Amino acid sequence: MSALIEAKGLSVAYGPAAPVLNHVNFTLHPGEIVTIVGPNGSGKSTLVRALLGMVPAQQGNVSRARGLRVGYVPQKLHLDPNLPLSVARFLRLNRKLSGDEIAHLLSRTGASGLEKREMATLSGGQLQRVMLARALAGDPQLLVLDEPTQGLDQPGTAAFYRLIEAVRQEINCAVLSVSHDLHVVMSASDRVVCLNGHVCCEGTPSVVSNAPEYRALFGMGTQGALALYQHHHDHGTDHPDHPHDHETCSHDH
Amino acid sequence: MIIDAFVLRALAAGLMAALAAAPLGCFVVWRRMAYFGDATAHAAILGVALALGFDVSIFVGTLATAFAMALFVSALAGRGWAMDTTLGVLAHSALALGLVAASFLSGVRVDLTAFLFGDILTVRGSELWGMAAGTLGVLALMAWRWEALLTATISEDLALSLGLKPERERLILTLALALAVAVSLKVVGALLIGALLVVPPATARVFAKAPEGMALGAVIVAALAVVMGLGASLNWDTPAGPSIVVAAAGLFVAALAAGALRGGRQR
Numbered sequence: 001m002s003a004l005i006e007a008k009g010l011s012v013a014y015g016p017a018a019p020v021l022n023h024v025n026f027t028l029h030p031g032e033i034v035t036i037v038g039p040n041g042s043g044k045s046t047l048v049r050a051l052l053g054m055v056p057a058q059q060g061n062v063s064r065a066r067g068l069r070v071g072y073v074p075q076k077l078h079l080d081p082n083l084p085l086s087v088a089r090f091l092r093l094n095r096k097l098s099g100d101e102i103a104h105l106l107s108r109t110g111a112s113g114l115e116k117r118e119m120a121t122l123s124g125g126q127l128q129r130v131m132l133a134r135a136l137a138g139d140p141q142l143l144v145l146d147e148p149t150q151g152l153d154q155p156g157t158a159a160f161y162r163l164i165e166a167v168r169q170e171i172n173c174a175v176l177s178v179s180h181d182l183h184v185v186m187s188a189s190d191r192v193v194c195l196n197g198h199v200c201c202e203g204t205p206s207v208v209s210n211a212p213e214y215r216a217l218f219g220m221g222t223q224g225a226l227a228l229y230q231h232h233h234d235h236g237t238d239h240p241d242h243p244h245d246h247e248t249c250s251h252d253h
Numbered sequence: 254m255i256i257d258a259f260v261l262r263a264l265a266a267g268l269m270a271a272l273a274a275a276p277l278g279c280f281v282v283w284r285r286m287a288y289f290g291d292a293t294a295h296a297a298i299l300g301v302a303l304a305l306g307f308d309v310s311i312f313v314g315t316l317a318t319a320f321a322m323a324l325f326v327s328a329l330a331g332r333g334w335a336m337d338t339t340l341g342v343l344a345h346s347a348l349a350l351g352l353v354a355a356s357f358l359s360g361v362r363v364d365l366t367a368f369l370f371g372d373i374l375t376v377r378g379s380e381l382w383g384m385a386a387g388t389l390g391v392l393a394l395m396a397w398r399w400e401a402l403l404t405a406t407i408s409e410d411l412a413l414s415l416g417l418k419p420e421r422e423r424l425i426l427t428l429a430l431a432l433a434v435a436v437s438l439k440v441v442g443a444l445l446i447g448a449l450l451v452v453p454p455a456t457a458r459v460f461a462k463a464p465e466g467m468a469l470g471a472v473i474v475a476a477l478a479v480v481m482g483l484g485a486s487l488n489w490d491t492p493a494g495p496s497i498v499v500a501a502a503g504l505f506v507a508a509l510a511a512g513a514l515r516g517g518r519q520r
Contacts, residue, residue: 054413072414077407082454083283084461085407093404094415146410 003027004068004142004174005051009060012043012050019058020046022198030141033168033175035185037208038195044178045075045146047195051176052144068142071135071173075146077127079120087122088115091134105133108170110163124151128160136167143167145177161186259374263483266376267497269388270440270449271475273433275457276395276468278450280426282458283406287451288337289326292344294434294446296322298351301368301438305358312383312435320431322347327427348443371442371494373483380439387436394429395468398422403464440479441494449475452501459512474504 007026013019020043028034028051038044049055051062052070079085088102097105099115106112111129114122122130128148135143145164149157165188168175179185185192185205192208194200200213208214281290297315299322304314322343329339355365367375376384395402402422405412409419437446457470481504482497 049410049413052414054410070414072411074408074410074414077411078409079407080283080285082458083406084458084463084467086463089463090407093407093411094400094417144414 003029004065005062007047007051007057007060007062010047010050010057010062011059012046012055013058014055020197021050023060024195024199026051026193026199028142028174028176031168031172031174032191033186033189034177034191034193035189035205036176036178036193036195037181037185038200042196044195048144048146048176048178065141069138069140071138071140071143073128073131073135073143073145073148075150077119077131081120083120085119086115087111087117087119087130090119090130091137093134095137097137101137105137106130108136108167109133125156125160128152129163132163132167136171139171140173142174142176145175147178147180150180157181161188259376260483260487262376262378262381263373263493264479265381266373266384267440267479267483268476269381269384270433270437271453271479272472273388273391273436274446274449275453275471275475277391277426277429277433278454279457279464279468279471280402280406281430281450282454283464284426286426287447288340288344289323290430290450291447292326292340292347293319293323293430294437294443295344295348296351297434297438297443297446298365298368299347299354300351301365302351302354302358306354310383311438312380312387315438316387316431316435319434320428323427323431327423367442368438369442369444370492371438371440371445371497373440373493373497374486376439384436384439387432391429391432391436394425394432398425399465402426441497445494445498448498448501452498452505453478456501456505456508459508474501474508478504 005026005028007024010021010024010026011019012021020041024047026047036044036047046055050057051064052072053062053064087106088099091097091102091105102115103112106114106129109129109132111126111133114126114130117126119127119130132145132148143164148164149160152160164175164177164186167173168188175186177186187205189205191202192205193202194208194211194214201208201211203211278290281287296318300315300318301311303318304311307314326339326343329343352365366372401412401417402425404415404417405419405422412419412422433450434443434446437449441449453471453475454467456474457467461467461470478497478501481500483493485491485496485500486493
């Protein structure tokens with residue numbers, strides 16, 4: 001089998017409720033970068049979890065390459081402040097690593113020197129890099145990222161995606177990521193899969209964003225609800241009649 | 254002072270309860286299960302009543318009831334009931350039901366105070382064996398599943414991706430909790446087992462740098478509290494179980510103060 005993971009007619013349901021995923025066909029090839037997008041509740045995370053065997057399939061089947069090494073970056077960690085957990089100890093969970101290996105892993109993800117920091121005190125960006133370092137520890141053939149940029153601002157998101165690209169260049173693994181942002185995906189994606197209980201459409205980022213199914217699901221842009229605001233002024237001056245939305249501004253300062 | 258056999262037995266019982274409760278208590282703290290521990294402990298009173306009614310060992314009766322209670326709570330939580338409310342209903346109902354059931358026992362009059370607040374000074378040699386088995390059971394479960402329990406505590410998804418089963422780890426914690434309740438019942442009583450689970454780990458947290466260090470620190474704090482509480486009880490004739498918990502609380506306050514002083518100097 002040449003594919004890393006192949007799902008055929010995959011349906012997944014939680015309890016007696018209507019299935020979250022309906023007859024999804026999905027194939028992931030070695031070295032491929034695939035991003036899954038979809039509205040809330042479209043089954044993005046469920047698809048990833050079913051592909052990894054973390055939730056059982058109700059119908060259809062999922063086959064994974066024999067001995068597939070997966071590096072999984074979870075959506076979030078439950079870190080109680082009463083749990084004293086250093087970064088080094090986190091990397092060692094269920095895995096034997098030497099001090100040198102830990103230092104090397106952290107340097108690869110731009111998190112050097114964080115070994116002794118407590119996990120609960122890390123910033124969002126640092127936490128993502130540490131979780132990525134952990135995922136890289138098993139020399140994965142496939143890196144799986146569930147909404148990795150949640151809670152990161154735009155420069156943080158861009159930096160994290162650049163880091164993923166650099167890591168992929170280095171070890172040539174496949175990357176399967178879920179994006180919570182419908183409009184911003186890794187530009188390096190070979191394929192974007194637009195999901196809404198079933199696969200609406202898939203293709204390169206530009207093909208998907210022009211597909212009628214994608215437009216029907218997400219509309220044209222954000223229909224004015226959000227704006228990409230271009231600042232043509234420096235921030236020393238004040239524009240009381242001209243408020244700008246920092247949540248969506250999209251240029252470099 | 255002459256150390257009598259009953260004092261040694263009390264000390265052994267107290268130290269075993271410390272060993273069983275402290276490492277497990279760390280998970281109770283990390284997973285925010287303090288109320289869950291309380292509900293399981295309160296169910297032990299019902300276990301005592303049932304054990305006396307059906308003439309089985311009190312250790313076995315409390316163990317079975319506490320385990321059943323813990324399973325029941327887990328099942329209800331899985332059905333989407335708000336955990337806080339579920340536990341509030343069950344913890345107090347189990348306690349009240351136990352007290353009512355005990356009142357129906359004819360013949361021997363049962364002194365429930367011993368089970369509510371502990372009666373460590375009357376521990377018999379035969380009881381120590383059951384407690385030792387329970388303590389070994391908890392420690393074996395903790396040592397065997399430590400890494401998996403820790404991973405499942407930090408992220409169930411991460412545990413799943415490593416091929417672990419978080420549900421199984423939860424069941425193991427539940428079983429360990431029931432064992433610890435059965436071991437600690439005679440030491441601090443059903444009403445104060447929750448304190449024995451939570452206070453020593455909270456005290457150890459002030460200085461701990463790693464999960465394992467916190468578990469070890471919690472054992473030391475709990476053992477110290479047992480020795481101090483027993484000493485106070487013998488010297489001043491205070492009730493032993495509550496004295497142990499007061500000693501643990503005193504150590505907690507001392508640790509907080511020491512931690513604040515040390516932190517202040519660093520800054």
